[in-house]
Amino acid sequence: METPVRIDSRFPNMGTTIFTVMSRLAAECGAVNLSQGFPDFQAEPALFDAVHRHMLAGRNQYAPMAGMPELRQAIVDKVAALYGVRYDVESEVTVTAGATQAIFTAIAAFVRPGDEVIVFEPVYDSYVPAIETVGGTAVYAQLTFPDYVPDWEQVARLITPKTRMIIVNSPHNPTGSLFSTVDREKLAKLISGTDIVVLSDEVYEHILFDGEQHASLCAHPELATRSIVVSSFGKTYHITGWKIGYVVGPAALMAEFRKVHQFNVFTVHTPSQLGLAEYMQDAGRHLRLAAFYQEKRDFFRQLLAATPFELLPCRGTYFQLARYDRISDLPDREFAEWMTREVGVAVIPVSVFYADGRDDRVVRFCFAKQESTLKAAAERLGKAFL
Incomplete structure (x- = not known):
């Protein structure tokens, strides 16, 4: 249907997200879809049973806004057990419609027109559109290739009186790198004495490998007082389509x-x-997640070992980056x-996570899949490249 309305787009350069496109x-x-980050396997039936039980019991009307x-009590208890800080259940935790909504809401709450927000490239694709929607300006710090670690001297140079927020993401999507305890200390030192708010995207907090420990901002006394920390039930319990997450933070920020x-x-x-609150009572369900996904990571890396792809380190998340220099000179997109068209395996080009389209000839695979799916992808890759 055509419209007679003349549209002067606020966002003329904003296209469809790469995840939808691929x-x-x-x-x-x-094609075997290893592009978008969602599992192709089910959560445990116990979770579905719990939700169904509450539905049948008539718990189907509006929940309190927060x-x-x-569920808020279960979140407070989990965070206290993991990170040693107990948030107030009434004023310091809010359940959200997924992590993306939480991130947008936090940006809209604190970023005013003309404010600057420091983000780290490669940057997850929802951050910058949210910043621009509310009239802010994204300022880009670089995670150094190929290890994708922050350059804190660069960050120090980027901080100005206009800096209102810094967004950090660990374990990091798309790279699988981790924010360390040293990184936390350097960030805390840089912003001490300022009014900068930190938005910490920790949706993969339970998916770390090789004995790594998550350096949550919740566990840092100074950073916790100025941070909104985001997590996701979708990533933790294999229910991305439910779109339920949460944020914790000090009462004034909340x-x-x-x-x-x-x-x-x-x-x-x-x-x-209500179902999630009940399901969370068994802490093993999130504590076992690292081992569950490490097995998938190792299995997938073994499958790709014989191919010409150069696998970069994957310390967390369920994403594996790979250089393809030995295969093609094509730009990554x-x-x-x-x-996708010729080999039959869909991946994400990492250049889409850079404002200037920087192209290191790297693509992202998602290994949150059944072994049969990963094997099918590896067979197609083997036929194409071996």
């Missing part, structure tokens, strides 16, 4: 967060919250499309 192309081509008390949250979402699906 998943659509994968479906059209019948989230069901049972009060501002909730001013926006109440009008862009208000509340989240009630029986799912063209290579990803060629892989």
Whole structure:
């Protein structure tokens, strides 16, 4: 249908997210989809049973704006057990409609027109559009290739009186790198005495490998007082389609967060919250996640070992980066499309995570898949490259 309305777009250069583009192309081509980050396996039936039970019990009306008390209490208890800090259940935790909503809401709550927000490239693709939507300006710090570690001297140079927020992400999507305890100390020192808010995207907090420990900002006394920390039930319990996450932070920051949250979402699906609160009582369900995904990571890396791909270190998340210099000279976006159409395996080009399209000839695989899916992808790669 055509419209007579003349549209002067606020975002003329903002396209469709690469995850939608590549998943659509994968479906059209019948490719094995290792692009978008979602599991192709189910959560435990116990979680579904718990939600169903609460539905049948009539718990189907609006939850409180901040989230069901049972779930908020379970979140507070989990964070205390893991990181040694106990947030106030009434004023310092909010249940959200996924992590993306949480991130957008936090940015909208604190970033005003003209403010600057420091982000680290390669940067997850929802951060910058959210910053620009509210009139802020993204300022880009670089994670140094190929280890993808922060350059804190560069960050220090980027901080100005206009800096309102710094966004950090660990374990890091798309690179699989980790924020260390040393990184936390350097960040804390840089912003001490300022009014800078930190937004910490920790949705992969339970997916770290080789004995690594998550350096949550919750566990740093100074950073915790100025941070909104985001996590995701979708990533933890294999239910990305439920779109349920949460944030924790000091009461004064949370009060501002909730001013926006109440009008862009208000509340989240009630029986799912109650089911999650019940399911969380077994801490092993999140504590076992690292071993579960390390087995998948190691299995996938072994499958790709014989191919010409150069696998970069993967210390966390369920993503594996790989250089393809020995395979092709194509730019990574063209290579990803060629892989999907001709090889039958869909991947994400890492250049899309850079403002200037920097292309290191690296693509991202998602290994949050059944072994049969990973084997099918490896067979296609083997036929193409061996």
